[in-house]
Amino acid sequence: MTLYVHKYGGTSVGNLERIKQVADRIVQARQRGDRLVVVVSAMSGETNRLLALARGVQDPPDSRELDVLLATGEQVTIALLSMALQQRGCPACSYTGGQVPIVTDRAHTKARILDIDTGRIEADLAQGKVVVVAGFQGVTGDGDITTLGRGGSDTTAVALAAALKADECLIYTDVDGVYTTDPRVEPRARRLDRITFEEMLEMASLGSKVLQIRSVEFAGKYNVPLRVLSSFVEGPGTLITYEEESVEKPLISGIAFNRDEAKLTILGVPDRPGIASKILGPIAEANIEVDMIVQNVGEDGSTDFTFTVHRNEYRRALDILRRVCDQLGAREAAGDDTIVKVSLVGVGMRSHAGIAAKMFDALAREGINIQMISTSEIKISVVINEKYLELAVRSLHEAFHLDQSPA
Amino acid sequence: MTLYVHKYGGTSVGNLERIKQVADRIVQARQRGDRLVVVVSAMSGETNRLLALARGVQDPPDSRELDVLLATGEQVTIALLSMALQQRGCPACSYTGGQVPIVTDRAHTKARILDIDTGRIEADLAQGKVVVVAGFQGVTGDGDITTLGRGGSDTTAVALAAALKADECLIYTDVDGVYTTDPRVEPRARRLDRITFEEMLEMASLGSKVLQIRSVEFAGKYNVPLRVLSSFVEGPGTLITYEEESVEKPLISGIAFNRDEAKLTILGVPDRPGIASKILGPIAEANIEVDMIVQNVGEDGSTDFTFTVHRNEYRRALDILRRVCDQLGAREAAGDDTIVKVSLVGVGMRSHAGIAAKMFDALAREGINIQMISTSEIKISVVINEKYLELAVRSLHEAFHLDQSPA
Numbered sequence: 041m042t043l044y045v046h047k048y049g050g051t052s053v054g055n056l057e058r059i060k061q062v063a064d065r066i067v068q069a070r071q072r073g074d075r076l077v078v079v080v081s082a083m084s085g086e087t088n089r090l091l092a093l094a095r096g097v098q099d100p101p102d103s104r105e106l107d108v109l110l111a112t113g114e115q116v117t118i119a120l121l122s123m124a125l126q127q128r129g130c131p132a133c134s135y136t137g138g139q140v141p142i143v144t145d146r147a148h149t150k151a152r153i154l155d156i157d158t159g160r161i162e163a164d165l166a167q168g169k170v171v172v173v174a175g176f177q178g179v180t181g182d183g184d185i186t187t188l189g190r191g192g193s194d195t196t197a198v199a200l201a202a203a204l205k206a207d208e209c210l211i212y213t214d215v216d217g218v219y220t221t222d223p224r225v226e227p228r229a230r231r232l233d234r235i236t237f238e239e240m241l242e243m244a245s246l247g248s249k250v251l252q253i254r255s256v257e258f259a260g261k262y263n264v265p266l267r268v269l270s271s272f273v274e275g276p277g278t279l280i281t282y283e284e285e286s287v288e289k290p291l292i293s294g295i296a297f298n299r300d301e302a303k304l305t306i307l308g309v310p311d312r313p314g315i316a317s318k319i320l321g322p323i324a325e326a327n328i329e330v331d332m333i334v335q336n337v338g339e340d341g342s343t344d345f346t347f348t349v350h351r352n353e354y355r356r357a358l359d360i361l362r363r364v365c366d367q368l369g370a371r372e373a374a375g376d377d378t379i380v381k382v383s384l385v386g387v388g389m390r391s392h393a394g395i396a397a398k399m400f401d402a403l404a405r406e407g408i409n410i411q412m413i414s415t416s417e418i419k420i421s422v423v424i425n426e427k428y429l430e431l432a433v434r435s436l437h438e439a440f441h442l443d444q445s446p447a
Numbered sequence: 448m449t450l451y452v453h454k455y456g457g458t459s460v461g462n463l464e465r466i467k468q469v470a471d472r473i474v475q476a477r478q479r480g481d482r483l484v485v486v487v488s489a490m491s492g493e494t495n496r497l498l499a500l501a502r503g504v505q506d507p508p509d510s511r512e513l514d515v516l517l518a519t520g521e522q523v524t525i526a527l528l529s530m531a532l533q534q535r536g537c538p539a540c541s542y543t544g545g546q547v548p549i550v551t552d553r554a555h556t557k558a559r560i561l562d563i564d565t566g567r568i569e570a571d572l573a574q575g576k577v578v579v580v581a582g583f584q585g586v587t588g589d590g591d592i593t594t595l596g597r598g599g600s601d602t603t604a605v606a607l608a609a610a611l612k613a614d615e616c617l618i619y620t621d622v623d624g625v626y627t628t629d630p631r632v633e634p635r636a637r638r639l640d641r642i643t644f645e646e647m648l649e650m651a652s653l654g655s656k657v658l659q660i661r662s663v664e665f666a667g668k669y670n671v672p673l674r675v676l677s678s679f680v681e682g683p684g685t686l687i688t689y690e691e692e693s694v695e696k697p698l699i700s701g702i703a704f705n706r707d708e709a710k711l712t713i714l715g716v717p718d719r720p721g722i723a724s725k726i727l728g729p730i731a732e733a734n735i736e737v738d739m740i741v742q743n744v745g746e747d748g749s750t751d752f753t754f755t756v757h758r759n760e761y762r763r764a765l766d767i768l769r770r771v772c773d774q775l776g777a778r779e780a781a782g783d784d785t786i787v788k789v790s791l792v793g794v795g796m797r798s799h800a801g802i803a804a805k806m807f808d809a810l811a812r813e814g815i816n817i818q819m820i821s822t823s824e825i826k827i828s829v830v831i832n833e834k835y836l837e838l839a840v841r842s843l844h845e846a847f848h849l850d851q852s853p854a
Contacts, residue, residue, distance in 0.1 A: 060504065092524070094526070098530035108541050112522045118515065123505035139592075
């Protein structure tokens, strides 16, 4: 008998009507003979309501107490969903993270799962019950309530699927799968039937926020087949699998983009060993995260050094870079916060030459100037002026025939 | 160093402003050098909001899942109060019932406390922390969340005070103590400085709803000094003590009354052994609770039998009694749902004759007809027509000089 872990996010359980719809869906699945563990988030808006209460008394709120407070959000949902299932004649039983228990480390508000005891859940499943588990939360070894941070319910679902050796983990959300790119930018964007874990990781880290990146890593590590699908529309969604299991191997799976970056450049730096750390050290000390880094050594023995940061950190980073510029005797520190990053993602590019050339050619034909290039094994990213974003995405979508299903 | 358990009910923590006021009060107490454990209820309205959600999906809601849902109410309050204390520089730490743990039996929605492990609380107290505990909730031996039923937060506070051997348990509420009678009926009603546990039990069971009766029983059993006081107005409140410890021994402590009763009478019953059980057996089988019972044997060998029930059960009880009347060959079954019960309560009456006579005399002087009389060691109750309630209470208050402090 197959065992599925379902996960329903905040909008899927946003009010009593939607909770009842989720219950209907679960009852149908159970009638097909599936054994089911269901992970739920807090009703949409609830976590923000609780955060506002907390900030009304302490700012910033104590992290241990904040976890006690926020954990009530999912606790409400598990009780209501279990009741809705029972109302439909479906035996069901709820568990908080602490009751399972899902044991985490002590890092309040961003805890990591250390261990899951599946004993109680397996006993309930053996009795034919649907088990409803609170996502996002756990408990330390000495009984303190913890939360896994935003999006942690996905992680709970994947971790439970791994611990229970479930056949599949189904993440129900408000989109019906993973697309070749954002349909709001390219209306011809196509839902992918399958995507590999590695591609999904690149897509997620590049701003396609269908799944929490930690849950994808977790699923990959423990070999849990993951499916993203809509809780509102029937459909197969997108299956996230290991490359080896994938029958469909397109060159390119999708185009991701990120509007939240800004570019910083220091020009004419005397090229000596240790220059990179002298530039990035002060940036790291200021707790500013760096994304792309590109360095080119010029012919005159001086070098240009460029990197990108989150756009919110642009001003702080530029101030730091100007001081570094003086200390190093570099020519100039400059920046640009009107850039975007566009990336082609696909495991197929590993074994195919010419992908980069085809990409650059497609952009050049539209007169789009490339300011930075960075590549990894399954991804090519370029930085361009933000005004070209939509044009670049559509040109690449067309050049790589992403609107057509691979044969 | 003295150890106090404070308990704040729903109206005392009804919004963020009130939670901050409670925090201020606790900080003051701590500055006097007291060690403090604080028990809180859900914010007022929250439990009803959660109940409405539950009934929106399952009616009646499953009791196990209802407890999971309702327990979130106090969990929100403990986190917010701990944060408010920390914001004021006061180290504080919160615990749910399950985290303490407060172990209960498995009777969901009306569980009874079996055991409290005070280890974590005592460790926190030793570190100078204020410990904030969720009232109303516990956990079974195998980790299921339970609740103690309405008013259970008082019971939590008293049980914690007993387990911790606290010097006093302070119940903060929206009244500033226990009164000689209801001030809405007799404006000259006086706040009592002290009252014995036994008197408090009689007052509570007779409708003076300052404290939950179970918590008073618990406090008496474990010898926990209990104080009722206002969370809005400064004042000493009323201390509930053992009789032996009381310096103040008035004849009468107060006048309680109950408007929720109805009277049923079966007249001309052939007086044979077993008559009482033949009359009350069918009433008990219908799950109707009986309060006062009075039987008088007449000279003709027949008897009249009268008892009171809750007014909501009047119609059902009368229907049953009519059937019983036929079976027993009694003359008539009759009833009256326009009666009230008025009671004098006081440990002093044990050692003083003439209290009953003085009471009946005071009522007779006002022309109030007494329909039933029932006495216990520290209480005399009479049933009268409901139209005389206010008059009776004021006459008795005056006759026993309850507006004046005992010398």
